[in-house]
Amino acid sequence: MKAWLKFSPNIVNKSIISEAIKKYDIEFNILRANITPRGGKMLVEISGPEEREGIDFIEEAGIEVHPAVRVVKKDREKCMDCGACVSLCPVGAICIEDDWEIVLDDRKCIGCSFCVNSCPTKAIVLLD
Numbered sequence: 001m002k003a004w005l006k007f008s009p010n011i012v013n014k015s016i017i018s019e020a021i022k023k024y025d026i027e028f029n030i031l032r033a034n035i036t037p038r039g040g041k042m043l044v045e046i047s048g049p050e051e052r053e054g055i056d057f058i059e060e061a062g063i064e065v066h067p068a069v070r071v072v073k074k075d076r077e078k079c080m081d082c083g084a085c086v087s088l089c090p091v092g093a094i095c096i097e098d099d100w101e102i103v104l105d106d107r108k109c110i111g112c113s114f115c116v117n118s119c120p121t122k123a124i125v126l127l128d
């Protein structure tokens with residue numbers, strides 16, 4: 001699953017994630033991270049046969065886990081289908097439909113923000 005993990009200042013220095021990896025043999029793929037001593041958040045992909053148990057473990061340890069069904073959102077009204085974002089997406093999550101509409105695939109998106117920063121009309125925003 002893809003999820004935002006939120007860290008409060010009192011747990012930011014604890015090795016909860018590495019403990020979960022060792023204990024439940026789960027994989028954490030970090031897609032984005034903004035962590036300081038005052039806390040922060042991380043967008044991750046979590047996988048493995050004991051994924052649920054690992055997530056329960058990190059939640060019990062104090063990390064908030066928020067499933068990220070959508071990482072970016074495109075405003076249809078603002079998008080002018082210029083296509084500038086398509087070639088910038090490193091994972092092919094943006095494509096041009098037969099009717100020339102630009103469409104984002106949430107399952108592929110890794111939240112890199114390249115499309116957000118490149119859009120001339122600010123039609124794409126990063127969710128959290």
Ligand code: SF4
Pocket residue numbers: 072088089090091092093094104108109110111112113114115116
């Ligand atoms: S945030 Fe990155 S991965 Fe997601 S659609 Fe935009 S360019 Fe692609």
Ligand code: SF4
Pocket residue numbers: 074078079080081082083084085086102118119120121122123124
């Ligand atoms: S760069 Fe912005 S305006 Fe252009 S197609 Fe992408 S989302 Fe639409």
